[in-house]
Amino acid sequence: MKILVVDDEQDIQVLFEQRFRKEIRDKRVEFFFAFSGEEALERMRAMEHEAVLILSDINMPGMNGFQLLEEVKKKYLKPPPVVMMITAYGDSENHRMAKELGADDFLTKPVDFNALKEKLNLAGA
């Protein structure tokens, strides 16, 4: 499974690589990282839509997570990739907005990686 993680915090890469180190070692999952909405779109293009799952932060300078979500869900006519939003704001307004724009799931920071793994069907391995 290819997952594109989008967040403007650089340390997110180390965190994901460590949190999923076993899964990565077992080649059950492959991570790509983008540090802005724009970069994420660029990557998607380069990966020729290979990513099946996008994990995106909402609050980023420039293009934000919602705009990215909208763009992705609109552009990819075939089966669009699954998009999960990760944000520091757990409020219902954000939640509703994400759902409205077609997000498949909604997680709040600090991220519970065990829960995330369960959602990704990677748990218990």
Add this chain to the structure above:
Amino acid sequence: MKLLRFCLLSIAWMAVVSTTAQPVDLDSLKRGLRSSKNDTVILVLSGRLAREYKEINPDSAYHYANNMLGIAIRLNLRLEEAIAIGELGYSLLNQGNYPRSLQDLLKAIAIAEDPASEKNILPQNVPLYDEFTNRNLSPQLQRLTVLSKVKQYAAILYSNSLNYKKALFYSKAAVALARESTNIPILTINYITLGRTYMYLNQPDSALQNLQKGYDYSLKARDNRYLGSILLNIGRVYLSEHKPAIAKTFFKRALVESNNRDYFRGVVASDLALADLFKASGQIDSSQYHIRHGLKVANYLNAPDLSLRCYTALVDIYKRTNTDSTVKYQSLIIRINNEIFNAKQAQQFQNIDFDEQQRITEMEAARKEYQSKLRTNILLGSTFTLVIIAFFLYRNSRTRQKAKQNIEKAYEQLKATQSQLIQSEKMASLGELTAGIAHEIQNPLNFVNNFSEVNKELLGEMNQAIEKGNLDEAMTLARAVMENCEKVNHHGKRADAIVKGMLQHSRKSSDQKEPTDINELCDEYLRLAYHGLRAKDKSFNAKFEIQLDPSVPKINVVQQEIGRVVLNLINNAFYACTERSRSAASEKLNAEGQKQDADYEPTVVVSTKILGNRIEIKVRDNGSGIPDHIKEKIFQPFFTTKPPGQGTGLGLSLSYDIVKAHGGELNVETQEGQGSTFSIKLPIPNSGK
């Protein structure tokens, strides 16, 4: 030579000053003002322009009166100074700034009360500002005219602020002075004010009697723009006596006359009076029509008091015809607005009233002191009388002591209120920050929690590796754990700094200057501001850039204060961008307008730079910019362009004070529709090596 100068002057007059009764070409007056280098010509032209604008545009009237004041002071023309300050007070009154108006009017009264102001007056041949000036009168009578006029303004001010007793006091004094001055136009206008005051005091007979006198004189005068005001007030008196039909005819005439004579405040007042009548008789459409007309004029006049009255009337109408919740909401906003307007002003008003009392107390004290000295001289030599004097002086000093204590107490209260006000402004901006802070804390927390959990797992794996004797693996794992620990530490500190910053922001200023990294401070507050706005408004989007000069040294400043200034400027910058995007969005809707504003990219840039022996912090936005006519007001306390309840109007004024207190400068460069750049310049102490 003198003759030649006189001739030149006369030509200048002829070219630019027309007689009062004819319609005035404002442009030619302004042209004359621009081209003239003669102080007296400039004085008179400014006075003329102030007169022309006083009832149609208080902002412009203020500007010209201020012009006039500068020259009057330079030429040491005390009486003209009183006139100019009086006009300043009158335009402030019409702008709804009662406290400053009162301040100016009291100043003008004090000057005109002093007979010394008769000494240096303008010669007879100098043209007049308005129908109230009459240079043929003796210097004393001219002074009384001015005094009467400024007291009349004070009466209007008090009556607008609902203090009718004081209004009556000033109005009566003004009438008496006008009579003494033998100046008929000033007497006329004073009868109107007196009549109006009686009306507010519910004394219809006295009201009508005085208004009638005003009316009679007014018809005789060749030019009286306040005829409409007389008619309006007569109508009001009839209305108070339950004669609505008569009242209506007066109101209608008042509307026409005020309109014909460019007395726009009179137009609004007449519209509102008619609207009230129509509403009472159930003719809602007609009522609404008049309110809307009045509102248009009031907004054009930039008279908040009148606009407020129109809005209130409008909401009142809506409430009857339409129970829509939006309308209820609107009425709520207006009520709040009303309250803010009143509360704020009332407090300042009291402060100045207090100043006036202090002046009176001081005058009284000086008078008593003089008396006591006189007595000392007469009764010197007699021990008996000395005892009396001693007693008198003792009593005197006691009253003064008491007065002084009262003043001090009031002053303390004033200071306490002010500091409360500042504190509440701090709390308000703290509120704006909290959302940003929540976001900023969750992010580091995400790393702290997760990296520490990962470490636990890694240490478990390390144990296994050691048990298996796989030292290489164990060492790799140990390195990873160490790196993660560093990350935990780093993000923990990050959260700590945010919380500390928040506490500091709300804490009362310690006035403690400490060495501060200005770059770090700018970076931190830019992020806070950005995320704060993002959290509050989901649709908010803007780019930000930061261009820091690494050679900027640490300087000694009160950190949270300078931080507050920077935050305030950044928040304003983002606000200006939002304003412009909003208008850009609406332009998008206006089918392919030629403006390219549709691809507007809101951007805020914060930069630092060394400028000689100063540090310059710049906050630049490409937002809506600041229109010229308010550019000068933005640093004034309570001035805000935000809708009610959204801004205290204290942000920039506090910022200005803070920067000043640091020995720095706060400036703005702006172009409407293009954006603004605020720059803070702070001195670098001992920058020499």
